[in-house]
Amino acid sequence: MNYRFAYRPNYDLYSATTWALFALVAVAVPAGIDLPAQPFQLAALFCTVLAIVRIAQAALHGRRLALLRGRPLWFLDLRSFRRILRRVGGDDLYLGHGFEWGQPQAQAAFDLAKRDVRSIVPARQGESLGAGWLHGIGADREQPLTLPLQHAMGHTLIVGTTGAGKTRLFDLLIAQRVLAGDTVIVIDPKGDRDLALNARRACALAGDETRFRFFHPAFPDRSVRIDPMANFTRPTELAARIAALIQTASGSDGDPFKAFSQMALTQVVTGLVGTGQQPNLLAIKRYLQGSVEELLDRLLSDHFRTIIADWDHRIPEDVRTARNVETRVAKLVAFYRRSIQSHPEWESPAVEELLQRYEHNREHYSKMIASLMPIMSQLTNGVMAELLSPRRIRSEDQGISDTQTMIRRAEVVYLGLDTLTDGFVGKAIGSILLADLTAVAGERYNYGVSNRPVSVFVDEAAEVVCDPFISLLNKGRGANVRLFLATQTLGDFAAKLGSTHKTRMVLGNCNNLVALRIKDGETQEYVAEALPRTRLQYLMHMQSASTLSDAPMLYSAGATQRLMEEDAPLVPPPYFGALPNLEFFAYLSGAKVVKGRLPILRWPEERP
Ligand SMILES: Nc1ncnc2c1ncn2[C@@H]1O[C@H](COP(=O)(O)OP(=O)(O)O)[C@@H](O)[C@H]1O
Ligand SMILES: [Mg+2]
Incomplete structure (x- = not known):
C-alpha cells in the first residue's frame, strides 16, 4: 500500500534526538569504564551520521509543516514587478505566484481537511480569515504563474466576493497590458477609486500619462467626452446599437415595438448621413421626436442637386413658391415620385427610407416608439448631451475620444458608469460603448485601424451584460480583443440575462477561470464543476x-x-469559500489547474 499521510507529526525529530543521545552515550561510556575505546568511537560515528540524516529530514518536514501556516500579504514593488515580467516574457500574462494543482495536491488537501488542521500547525497570530494551508501544500514549489496571451484571447472570468482580490488582480493585469502598449478599456459600473487611480499609475509607469482617459458622468469637468455613435459602416448598425437598449417584456428581438423603433432609428440615421450630418445621439433624438420634414427637405434637395444639373435654377414652380416647409416637402415628394417614374435610376434608398417615415401615421408612430424615447432622453439629458454627443470643433480635440481614436492612440480608458446613481443609464452607456467597440474591433479593415490588441476589463460584469457584450465575447478572438470579466456570483448574471441558457452562453465563452474567495454556495458549485475531477484515496x-x-x-x-x-472534484466547492484574501484557484486555457496568490503592487508615493 503506498498510501502515506504527508503531514504526520514530525517523527523525524524524535528519531534524530534519539540517535543524537545514542551518540552521546557512546562517547561517554568508554571514558567511565575501562574498555577498548575504538568500538565505541565507531558506534558514536554511526549514531552521529544517522542523527544528521534524521535532522535533515526533520528540517525538511518541519518546513513543510510551517508552510501550512499560510503567508502574510505580499506587496510587490515596481522594480521586482518588472523583474518578474522580464522573466515571464512578452508572450505570457503574469498572474501571481503559485503551483500546479493536481492529484497529489488534491490528495494532500483531502487528507488535511479530514483532520483539524490547527492541531497539525498552529495558525499565524492575527492572520486574516481563510485556509492558508491550501497554498501551503505546494508553496515550496512556487513559481510565476502565466497564461499565454494567445489563450487570453479566449477571455477570462474572474469570480470573487467583495474584498477577495478582484481589483488587485485587475491592477496586475492592467499594468502589464498598458506596459505592453495595448489599448486598455476598463469598465467600472460601481466606481472604484483605486481602479481608475491604478490605471493612471500604470500609464505613468509605461512613461506616458497622456494615454490615460477618465470618463465618469458624475465628474463631467474631468471627464473625457466620448461619441459612441462615431463609428459605423451602415446606418442600420447605429440603429441596432440604440435599439439594443430597449428592454422588452419578452426579452426577445421579435418584440414589435423594438422592431419598429429600430426601423425608425434606421430612417433617421439614414437621413442624417444622407444630408452629411453627424448622427450623434442628440441629433438622432431631435429628428426622432420632431417632424421629419426638415430632414426630408434637405435630403431631397441634396439628391436633386446631385442628379439634375443646375437644380437651383430648375426647381419646379410649386416647390419654389411653397409658403412653408410642409407644403414645400409635399411638393418635392410629389416631384420625386413623378420623376422616378420616368427615371427609375433616380430612386434613392435614403429618400425611400425617410419617405416611409413621412407617410406613416403620426399617432401610430409616436405610440410605437414610446419605449425608445425615454432612453434617448436619458442619454441626452443635462451633462449627458455634452459627454456622449460632443461637438467636435477642432478635428483633434484632446477632450474627445471614440473607439477608433482609443485604438489608434493606444489609450487607457477608464469608464466609470456610476450605476449606483442610475442603473439604467450606466448600463446603457456601457452597452453602446461596447457595441461601438465591437464594430470597430470586428471590422478594423473598414475603419482603417491597426490590429493593436485591445484588452477590456469589466468589473461587476453582470451589471452591464447586454447583447453587444455577448457579441463581443463571441467575436473577441477574431477582433484581437481580450476580455476580463469580474463578478461576485454567477447568480447575478442569470438575474440580469433572464435565463440560464444565456448565462451559459456568456460564461461558456470564457476559456480561463480565476476563482478567488467565493461566498455564494451556488457559485462555488458551478466553479468546482467547471474544473476537472480526480481520484482520491x-x-x-x-x-x-x-x-x-x-x-x-x-x-x-x-x-x-x-x-x-473515489472520484472527486479536483477542488471541492468549500475550498473556494476558505481561500484567504488575494489567493485563488485558476483553470487556465481549459488545460491546467493552478493554485496561486496575488501580489499587491506597491506604487511609489505620489505628490498630491
Ligand atoms: N494596499 C493594501 N494594503 C493592504 N491590504 C490591501 C491593500 N489593497 C488591498 N488590500 C486587501 O486586499 C483585499 C482585496 O482587495 P480588492 O482587490 O479591492 O477586492 P475586491 O475587488 O475583490 O473587492 C482586500 O480585502 C483588502 O483588505
Ligand atoms: Mg473591487
Whole structure:
C-alpha cells in the first residue's frame, strides 16, 4: 500500500534526538569504564551520521509543516514587478505566484481537511480569515504563474466576493497590458477609486500619462467626452446599437415595438448621413421626436442637386413658391415620385427610407416608439448631451475620444458608469460603448485601424451584460480583443440575462477561470464543476467481533484495512469559500489547474 499521510507529526525529530543521545552515550561510556575505546568511537560515528540524516529530514518536514501556516500579504514593488515580467516574457500574462494543482495536491488537501488542521500547525497570530494551508501544500514549489496571451484571447472570468482580490488582480493585469502598449478599456459600473487611480499609475509607469482617459458622468469637468455613435459602416448598425437598449417584456428581438423603433432609428440615421450630418445621439433624438420634414427637405434637395444639373435654377414652380416647409416637402415628394417614374435610376434608398417615415401615421408612430424615447432622453439629458454627443470643433480635440481614436492612440480608458446613481443609464452607456467597440474591433479593415490588441476589463460584469457584450465575447478572438470579466456570483448574471441558457452562453465563452474567495454556495458549485475531477484515496478501517449464542466461548474478532479510491472534484466547492484574501484557484486555457496568490503592487508615493 503506498498510501502515506504527508503531514504526520514530525517523527523525524524524535528519531534524530534519539540517535543524537545514542551518540552521546557512546562517547561517554568508554571514558567511565575501562574498555577498548575504538568500538565505541565507531558506534558514536554511526549514531552521529544517522542523527544528521534524521535532522535533515526533520528540517525538511518541519518546513513543510510551517508552510501550512499560510503567508502574510505580499506587496510587490515596481522594480521586482518588472523583474518578474522580464522573466515571464512578452508572450505570457503574469498572474501571481503559485503551483500546479493536481492529484497529489488534491490528495494532500483531502487528507488535511479530514483532520483539524490547527492541531497539525498552529495558525499565524492575527492572520486574516481563510485556509492558508491550501497554498501551503505546494508553496515550496512556487513559481510565476502565466497564461499565454494567445489563450487570453479566449477571455477570462474572474469570480470573487467583495474584498477577495478582484481589483488587485485587475491592477496586475492592467499594468502589464498598458506596459505592453495595448489599448486598455476598463469598465467600472460601481466606481472604484483605486481602479481608475491604478490605471493612471500604470500609464505613468509605461512613461506616458497622456494615454490615460477618465470618463465618469458624475465628474463631467474631468471627464473625457466620448461619441459612441462615431463609428459605423451602415446606418442600420447605429440603429441596432440604440435599439439594443430597449428592454422588452419578452426579452426577445421579435418584440414589435423594438422592431419598429429600430426601423425608425434606421430612417433617421439614414437621413442624417444622407444630408452629411453627424448622427450623434442628440441629433438622432431631435429628428426622432420632431417632424421629419426638415430632414426630408434637405435630403431631397441634396439628391436633386446631385442628379439634375443646375437644380437651383430648375426647381419646379410649386416647390419654389411653397409658403412653408410642409407644403414645400409635399411638393418635392410629389416631384420625386413623378420623376422616378420616368427615371427609375433616380430612386434613392435614403429618400425611400425617410419617405416611409413621412407617410406613416403620426399617432401610430409616436405610440410605437414610446419605449425608445425615454432612453434617448436619458442619454441626452443635462451633462449627458455634452459627454456622449460632443461637438467636435477642432478635428483633434484632446477632450474627445471614440473607439477608433482609443485604438489608434493606444489609450487607457477608464469608464466609470456610476450605476449606483442610475442603473439604467450606466448600463446603457456601457452597452453602446461596447457595441461601438465591437464594430470597430470586428471590422478594423473598414475603419482603417491597426490590429493593436485591445484588452477590456469589466468589473461587476453582470451589471452591464447586454447583447453587444455577448457579441463581443463571441467575436473577441477574431477582433484581437481580450476580455476580463469580474463578478461576485454567477447568480447575478442569470438575474440580469433572464435565463440560464444565456448565462451559459456568456460564461461558456470564457476559456480561463480565476476563482478567488467565493461566498455564494451556488457559485462555488458551478466553479468546482467547471474544473476537472480526480481520484482520491483513503483508508477504510473495519473491525468485527462475533460470538455464537450457543457457544459463548467461541469468540472471533477481526480488523482489516482497505485502501479505497473515489472520484472527486479536483477542488471541492468549500475550498473556494476558505481561500484567504488575494489567493485563488485558476483553470487556465481549459488545460491546467493552478493554485496561486496575488501580489499587491506597491506604487511609489505620489505628490498630491
Ligand atoms: N494596499 C493594501 N494594503 C493592504 N491590504 C490591501 C491593500 N489593497 C488591498 N488590500 C486587501 O486586499 C483585499 C482585496 O482587495 P480588492 O482587490 O479591492 O477586492 P475586491 O475587488 O475583490 O473587492 C482586500 O480585502 C483588502 O483588505
Ligand atoms: Mg473591487
